Amino acid sequence: MIRVVLPYHLRILADIAGEVQVEVEGPVSQQAVLDALEARYPMLRGTIRDQVTQQRRPMIRFFAGGQDLSHEPPDAPLPEAVALGAERFVVVGAISGG
Numbered sequence: 775m776i777r778v779v780l781p782y783h784l785r786i787l788a789d790i791a792g793e794v795q796v797e798v799e800g801p802v803s804q805q806a807v808l809d810a811l812e813a814r815y816p817m818l819r820g821t822i823r824d825q826v827t828q829q830r831r832p833m834i835r836f837f838a839g840g841q842d843l844s845h846e847p848p849d850a851p852l853p854e855a856v857a858l859g860a861e862r863f864v865v866v867g868a869i870s871g872g
Contacts, residue, residue: 796810836863
């Protein structure tokens with residue numbers, strides 16, 4: 775089971791309390807985790823990544839094991855600790871402004 779933490783506004787949208795656990799078949803990558811998350815919570819489609827291009831939304835970041843994985847290729851393997859469920863895959867809504 776992959777443990778996923780979502781930002782507050784996405785948890786409200788999907789009616790989720792706390793972290794989510796999703797099952798991923800095959801290699802564990804950002805793409806595989808997000809595919810499983812969107813399959814389980816269809817209302818999240820288009821909120822984390824574009825529905826057509828599947829690219830990460832500009833104000834969304836991904837973290838795992840204390841590393842920013844936002845600019846890694848979507849099909850790159852996630853850290854082993856995430857695949858084993860020891861670490862969480864964290865989706866963060868970024869903030870900008872002045």
